Amino acid sequence: MSENVGRTDFLFHFIYYVALFFFSLIMALMIYFVFRYRRKSPQELGTGPTHSTLLEVIWTGVPIVLVIAMFVIGFFEYMRTTGPVASPNSYEIQVLGQKWKWQFTYPNGYVDQNLHVPVDTPVQLTMTSEDVIHSLFIPAFRMKQDVVPGRYTKMYFRGTAPGEYVIFCAEYCGTSHSDMLARVVVHAPGEYEKWLEEASNFIDKLPATEAGARLYLSRGCASCHTADGSAGTGPTFKALFGHDQKLSDGSTVKVDENYIRESIIEPQVKVAAGFEPVMPTYKGRIKDKEITVLIEYIKSLQ
Numbered sequence: 001m002s003e004n005v006g007r008t009d010f011l012f013h014f015i016y017y018v019a020l021f022f023f024s025l026i027m028a029l030m031i032y033f034v035f036r037y038r039r040k041s042p043q044e045l046g047t048g049p050t051h052s053t054l055l056e057v058i059w060t061g062v063p064i065v066l067v068i069a070m071f072v073i074g075f076f077e078y079m080r081t082t083g084p085v086a087s088p089n090s091y092e093i094q095v096l097g098q099k100w101k102w103q104f105t106y107p108n109g110y111v112d113q114n115l116h117v118p119v120d121t122p123v124q125l126t127m128t129s130e131d132v133i134h135s136l137f138i139p140a141f142r143m144k145q146d147v148v149p150g151r152y153t154k155m156y157f158r159g160t161a162p163g164e165y166v167i168f169c170a171e172y173c174g175t176s177h178s179d180m181l182a183r184v185v186v187h188a189p190g191e192y193e194k195w196l197e198e199a200s201n202f203i204d205k206l207p208a209t210e211a212g213a214r215l216y217l218s219r220g221c222a223s224c225h226t227a228d229g230s231a232g233t234g235p236t237f238k239a240l241f242g243h244d245q246k247l248s249d250g251s252t253v254k255v256d257e258n259y260i261r262e263s264i265i266e267p268q269v270k271v272a273a274g275f276e277p278v279m280p281t282y283k284g285r286i287k288d289k290e291i292t293v294l295i296e297y298i299k300s301l302q
């Protein structure tokens, strides 16, 4: 849960019940008038009042008050969740949407596939996209915001109860749109720092192939490269290391440490034959020791 949920739900129910009330009222009156004032004979002419100031003031005034109330509540809620009046010392987490996964970068540079936040702390998400428009949607927080290439959008919230909540992509972004799933993990007091410390240092603590396997999932390799030999958007990692790779320009290259490294940093230079040059570059976004353990992981998939 997050702190805005009560207000957002109130606004939703307010609009919903006002709409339901007036829909019922207008439909009921309309059906009643159709019978009550129907023309009973061909000669009958309509009579009755042509004007009622009291009635007109009521049916103009009441809707105006209601829509202004909806606007004011919605406007302040929008300002609160998208930035301008939010707390200036929020904890900032960078969000990158890309086909087809989310990447969350923490203040210390650590990248994770899930969103971890401390409880009772104002959090600011600064979001952008690598390719097409995505939309970060956290139903449990009643929050949804487009993630657009070439610009930054923001979202502010404060988790109020430790727990795990699901994140969806809510903008159709291609083949694996429905796989753009992640979690928000709201940590109990004190747990967050422990988690971040542990998560940030896993490369030093785990065996290289295990750390590589984790990076393979968390850095998004898995969304295009399978580990079991089945087809994907990119070549499978199964039995990749050491074999001769045909390239799209007709030449052949032996898959060794340097070829894998180059393919991560400059993926468009030597594109494997039969695949589209769609891999984004990881230049400046991945550390050398991360590349090293990824290579160890790929080596282990023989």
Ligand code: CUA
Pocket: 097, 098, 100, 133, 134, 135, 169, 170, 171, 172, 173, 174, 177, 178, 180
């Ligand atoms: Cu990203 Cu749909």
